[in-house]
Amino acid sequence: MTSANLTFAKVVANPTSMGWSQVYSAGKLFSAISLEKGQETEEKDYLNILGKEILNTLEQEFFTLETKDQESIRKAVLSTSQKIPEEVKVSFVTGAVVGNVLYLFIMGSGKVDIKRGQTLGTLLEAKEEEGKDLKEASGFLQDQDIIILETKAFSDEISESTLLEFLEKPSIDEAAENLAPLVHEKENSLVSSILVSYKEAEEVDEEEAVVAPVSDEAAEEKMEDKKEVEKEEAPSSPSVFPNLKRPNFRRPLRLRGTRNLIVLLIIAVIVVFAISIIFAVKKQENDKLIAAFNSVYPAAEKKYNEGESLVDLNQALARDSFLEAKKILDDSKDKFPKDSSQQKQIEGLSTKVDSALKDTAKASEKEAKEVSKSESPYLSAILDTKALSFAKDEKNVYYVTSNGLFSLANGSKSEKSLVENNDDWTSVGGLATYNTNLYVVEKSDNQILKFVNTGSAYEKTGYFPTSVKVDFSKAVSATIDNNIYVLFSDGTVSKYFKGVRVDFSIKGLDKSLSNPTRVYSNADFDNIYILDKGNSRIVVIDKTGSFKAQYRSKVISNAVDFDVLEADKKIYILSGGKIYEIEI
Structure with missing residues (x-):
């Protein structure tokens, strides 16, 4: 019971x-x-x-x-x-x-x-x-x-x-x-x-110990054995000194047996002592493993549970929690012996975290519908104009050629020359605009040329002081929201503020960017948008670099540029000479 x-x-x-x-x-x-x-x-x-x-x-x-x-x-x-x-x-x-x-x-x-x-x-x-x-x-x-x-x-x-x-x-x-x-x-x-x-x-019923009685025959045999021993020990002839006991020559044999017993006891004590040391060492090692496990597993499990509770509310926050859990687990992979209970629990939780990360990183498949050119003056201008790079603000589309910088008012066909290229740039890695000023990423000189709008003309300055060294050889696009973001062909993004590089990296992608061609944001946007042609998707990250969402469509694989309207929750894509719209 x-x-x-x-x-x-x-x-x-x-x-x-x-x-x-x-x-x-x-x-x-x-x-x-x-x-x-x-x-x-x-x-x-x-x-x-x-x-x-x-x-x-x-x-x-x-x-x-x-x-x-x-x-x-x-x-x-x-x-x-x-x-x-x-x-x-x-x-x-x-x-x-x-x-x-x-x-x-x-x-x-x-x-x-x-x-x-x-x-x-x-x-x-x-x-x-x-x-x-x-x-x-x-x-x-x-x-x-x-x-x-x-x-x-x-x-x-x-x-x-x-x-x-x-x-x-x-x-x-x-x-x-x-x-x-x-x-x-x-x-x-x-x-x-x-x-x-x-x-x-x-509750266990204890059995009483039963002692078997000695039979009469066994008792008699025992007495006979005793008599035989006494008979052997008795002297064969009468002693001259009847009161003096004859030495017992059996005693040395008994001493030898006692010595053997003592040796066996010493060996047993040594063995027990050695075993106790082994167990003590193993216990100490096990205690260390338990302490290490308790510093890792509960923290990772807590982050995983936080992510699970946030999945239906905010997938971006949920993904951040899953990523934190993954980092904790990955950092502890070599701390526990293979096939140990701790390692198995760590691997089990890692599997759940990886599965959750895959679920939260799934791209939304978007249906792209063709729209008229008038829906996006920016993309319409790109269709009708040959240039090295484009940028836009609320009123104008800007573009750079080997001859200079130009602008087009939205919906206008009349080109306006802003800056003549006097060998200022030879290889362009991106164009951006901020507060009516223009920024050209010059790959050859590893510099961002800043053209300040004085009202009547544009004055050129260098964005970086001569002491700052950068490498723009792989730059493909740029955008500004007060900070300057430069996108590179290898899928990395660099961030700069007032001529100084700021620590920035993209976090949480299920796969790396492949052949990215365009990055866009502005001061009013919450997020940064990247055209990832190689993966036929548009990736959305926040201003800290953390993954927010991704949208996939077949037309993106051949996209030339895109036009993001964050407040209207739509993106226009220029692909194959046509303009498409996807909702976000």
Whole structure:
């Protein structure tokens, strides 16, 4: 027959006049509670008296129940909660074990964790913003489970990784002893927790040892053997000194046997000592592995769970969480022996993270529909004009040729010359505009030529001081939103501000850019858009470089340029001499 054995250990902070906490256990009922009042009262022990009254009421309500199940225990907890005044902030966490079933209830705020094997998980949690409504849960326990009932303050002050580390101690008493200094160091009177160890105890009928009686014949044989020995040891002739005992020459044989026994004992001690050393070394190594595992797995699992909870709300944020989890796991791959339980758990979580990353990186297949040229004055101008590179603002389209810089007003066919090329550029790697100023990426001189609009003319300056060294040999496009972004044919993007390079990289892509040809953003955009011809997609990243989305369409593989209207949630694509529209 199997029954449940429960042992308890508690961690409780020192109370103050404004805050009080305590834990309680009796039989199969246990609880952690904290009370906090908003202002001082004349009665100094008010919270202490109130707390004891609440726990006494809970005890009376519970132990008078004829049937203890979810419904009846809920009523007992609700009846107890009526003792809590409205002006008192409460964190009241209660648990009860009936057979091998655990019932949990939280009034106000609080948390219940469970350690099962090497894993720590949350069974039930209630937050302050959810009000004082009762939250409840139930489930089956397994042998060696440890349940941790925590007030809100305890869960805030003690991290899950710290808690898991101390729960690896041989007993919950030792875990509580190690947690206590941390709790008192916080000086938070609302911190309390009760640790409950659950074990299944089997009742076994012990068999009495039976001793077989010695038979009469065996007894007689034994006596005969004794007589024969005595006869052999007796002298063969009478002694001259009857009172002097003859030396016993059998004794040396006995000493030799004793010596052999001592040698065997010494060998046994040495073997036991050696085995104990081996086990001690293995335990030390195992403890190090467990500590390393606890510093990695819970943190990665937390990031993975955060990502899962965000998938339906914000895939970009979810993907960031998955990437953080992946980095934690990848950095720890060589820390654990192959085929160890820790390595298997790490690999299992890595598989889940990789799968989640693939799901969040899937490109949206977009149907491209052909539209008239008038829908995009920018792309229409590119169709009708031969130039090295193009840029645009709200009113004009700008382009650069080997002869100079020109502009076209939107919808106009009349070209306006802005700057004559006096050997200022020979190889163009991109054109951009910002505040009516024009920027030409000059690949040959590794410089960005800035042409400042003075109103009547454009004056040329160099964007980079001579001390700054850059390499624009692979530059293909540029855009400006106050920072300058330069796209390179190898799929990298460099960012510059006031002539200084800023740390920037693209993060979170499921595959690298292949033959990217155009990058675009502006000061009003939230994101940066990249035309990735090699992968037939348009990639969207935020201003920090983190992946946001990607849109795939067959027409992109032959695209010449694109025109992004972020506010209107559409992108125009120039491909095969036609203009197409996709919605984003």
